[in-house]
Amino acid sequence: MKLTFTHSALALIGGLAAQALEPPEPIAPSKWAGENIVLPDGEYAGQKIDLARTPHIVEPLDLLGPDESVNEIGVIKCAQSAFTTMLQCAIGHSIDRDPCDMLVVQPTDGALTDFNSTKLNRLIEMTGVLGGKDGKPGKVYPQTSRSSAGSTTYEKKFQGGALNLALASSPADLRLKTIKKALCDEIDEYEDDLEGQGDPLELIAGRQISFLASGTWKRAYVSTPTIKGVSKIEKIFEGGDQRRWHVECPQCRERMVLEWHAPFDPSSYGLKFNKAFPFNAHYVTKCCGTIIEGWQKVAVYRTGCWIPTAPGPGKFPTYHFDALASPFVPWEAIAQKFVAAGDDPTKLKTFWNLYLGLPFDVTGDAPDHDLLMQRREDYKEGHIPAGALLLSIDADVQMRGIYVEVVAWAPDQQSWTIFADYLDGATTDVDSGAFAELTKLHAREWPDAYGNKWRFDEFGIDSGYRTDVVYEWTRRHPGTKATKGIDGWGKVPLGTSTDQDVDYRGRKIKGGAKLRQIGTWPLKSKFYTYAALTPIVQGSTLIYPPGYCHFGRFLDENYFKQITSEYLEDEVYRGRTRKVWKPRASRPNHFLDCRVGSLALVNAYFVSFTADDWARRAKERGIPAELQAPDLFTPREFQALPVGVGGKREESERSSSSRDLPEPKSTGLYGDGLADLNKGTW
Numbered sequence: 001m002k003l004t005f006t007h008s009a010l011a012l013i014g015g016l017a018a019q020a021l022e023p024p025e026p027i028a029p030s031k032w033a034g035e036n037i038v039l040p041d042g043e044y045a046g047q048k049i050d051l052a053r054t055p056h057i058v059e060p061l062d063l064l065g066p067d068e069s070v071n072e073i074g075v076i077k078c079a080q081s082a083f084t085t086m087l088q089c090a091i092g093h094s095i096d097r098d099p100c101d102m103l104v105v106q107p108t109d110g111a112l113t114d115f116n117s118t119k120l121n122r123l124i125e126m127t128g129v130l131g132g133k134d135g136k137p138g139k140v141y142p143q144t145s146r147s148s149a150g151s152t153t154y155e156k157k158f159q160g161g162a163l164n165l166a167l168a169s170s171p172a173d174l175r176l177k178t179i180k181k182a183l184c185d186e187i188d189e190y191e192d193d194l195e196g197q198g199d200p201l202e203l204i205a206g207r208q209i210s211f212l213a214s215g216t217w218k219r220a221y222v223s224t225p226t227i228k229g230v231s232k233i234e235k236i237f238e239g240g241d242q243r244r245w246h247v248e249c250p251q252c253r254e255r256m257v258l259e260w261h262a263p264f265d266p267s268s269y270g271l272k273f274n275k276a277f278p279f280n281a282h283y284v285t286k287c288c289g290t291i292i293e294g295w296q297k298v299a300v301y302r303t304g305c306w307i308p309t310a311p312g313p314g315k316f317p318t319y320h321f322d323a324l325a326s327p328f329v330p331w332e333a334i335a336q337k338f339v340a341a342g343d344d345p346t347k348l349k350t351f352w353n354l355y356l357g358l359p360f361d362v363t364g365d366a367p368d369h370d371l372l373m374q375r376r377e378d379y380k381e382g383h384i385p386a387g388a389l390l391l392s393i394d395a396d397v398q399m400r401g402i403y404v405e406v407v408a409w410a411p412d413q414q415s416w417t418i419f420a421d422y423l424d425g426a427t428t429d430v431d432s433g434a435f436a437e438l439t440k441l442h443a444r445e446w447p448d449a450y451g452n453k454w455r456f457d458e459f460g461i462d463s464g465y466r467t468d469v470v471y472e473w474t475r476r477h478p479g480t481k482a483t484k485g486i487d488g489w490g491k492v493p494l495g496t497s498t499d500q501d502v503d504y505r506g507r508k509i510k511g512g513a514k515l516r517q518i519g520t521w522p523l524k525s526k527f528y529t530y531a532a533l534t535p536i537v538q539g540s541t542l543i544y545p546p547g548y549c550h551f552g553r554f555l556d557e558n559y560f561k562q563i564t565s566e567y568l569e570d571e572v573y574r575g576r577t578r579k580v581w582k583p584r585a586s587r588p589n590h591f592l593d594c595r596v597g598s599l600a601l602v603n604a605y606f607v608s609f610t611a612d613d614w615a616r617r618a619k620e621r622g623i624p625a626e627l628q629a630p631d632l633f634t635p636r637e638f639q640a641l642p643v644g645v646g647g648k649r650e651e652s653e654r655s656s657s658s659r660d661l662p663e664p665k666s667t668g669l670y671g672d673g674l675a676d677l678n679k680g681t682w
């Protein structure tokens, strides 16, 4: 009897110990998220996340759990797609149920901070099992300054592992230690090569090698795409089984993908809408021609499931998700964005990338220089034509002389070259030679069509050559900017300024030289798209489209040869093909550099100015009163834009090109990509 008692006591003790050591029951990440994750803000703040509202993230999320044999997934997506939420849920589940070393990689400081501070930290805080609740500690060790065991801003520690947040541009970040799981966000913005240290995606993969044998590693690639043929996520998507979200036709129940197809052709399938307000966006199904109205979109979306469109042995799951299906973007907003983009390649790229989740095909071979010469017009050299409200000057310094172009701009981005010249003379001194001539241009006043005179609005000077002289000249001439062109597709037109003058302690000197980088590649595409535009003949008048480039008869053949001097070529770089700009043999490109510089300098006006801003500027310029009315500066499609088109009233009422997207209702964690929708810098 005594023996039996002892035995059962041992069994009891043993059982308790086993219970403590035994891993918890396996649970799929989506189920775990539904039971644990609490939304920090938005419409459902304080409530558990309900993935029934976003069924499209359930499958890829579950594939990131330890019970699935899949190692890799790739997601090519639009903005507003909830895939950031998916990554966050995967992280939370892993910390609680599959603790290990993990890495999250973001392309920029801003993206990393946003992911960490505005999303991950709040998710951990709100989710009791991770951040603690009612005085009980959670799994993530709190951030304490004194203990090395605690978490830090960029490292979340927990029992059994740590989550590191890394920058794709920092080789040191990517080389830290071995990791089991890597979550790579916005990979299209990663560099191809980190200063000779290699491809960031290869560096990340290299850290998972020790998990290859056990097969337990996981890697997710998520990104909005960029340029066709260059896009990293496009290649990954195409290498996988290409799953698309198939919804049910509400009439005949056939499964289909909502497609972008001939939006203005009423006789075919796809998303249809009018070219102006009211857009009346609706979907016509391919199967039976049924019309799905905008208000039915979310219900139809929820009938969806993932089906591979390119299955094959050994192919890993890849997903494409766009705004046609996304429950966060009304069809009306898609229509509005597309109509607003018009022929502007910058805006079309944004539409393609952030709404359709597709890479944009840059075309960009220069138009023939003879054709441009034939288009020359009889406007007066050095005079600002009617309609222009901005004046930019850009200069390109050479060994013996400076190329300079002066461009007048209308609010719809029509441009007139009003002056182009080579200022002959030495460029070694700020006070003499060519720089003395440049100083005259700095002070010059240019007559407009109404008897007023203006000076420049923007003045840029390339500092790639004679850098110190250029800096000194910009220090002495207020309102001028030293610039430097950089290669690459993911670059913004004009970077923020960096101080070039610092004292011996490394502090910036007031009034010192500042340098701004110019993302030249996308701007060259933009210029060539605009230069290829032709006027529309309407009766006896010519109508010039937005972005049209006017050239005066005073411009010579050399000017036209220079501005058309480059072309796009496919280049194989580290085993990948990418599109690069190449100069034509023995053709100088200085005037092209000047135009690209001007495009960079004026870009911010076209992105941020509203019709009222332009009207105010017209008034300041002394333009006749009848030409100052804001509606003259309102793009035609938006003159009657109503309130409440698929979003907030204030957003819809704005007519400026950059602010015309109605902001979808914030739903807390689901609201990823809001900032992305405004990042359409090119």
Ligand SMILES: [Zn+2]
Pocket (backbone or CB within 6 Å): 249, 250, 251, 252, 253, 254, 285, 286, 287, 288, 289, 290
């Ligand atoms: Zn049907």
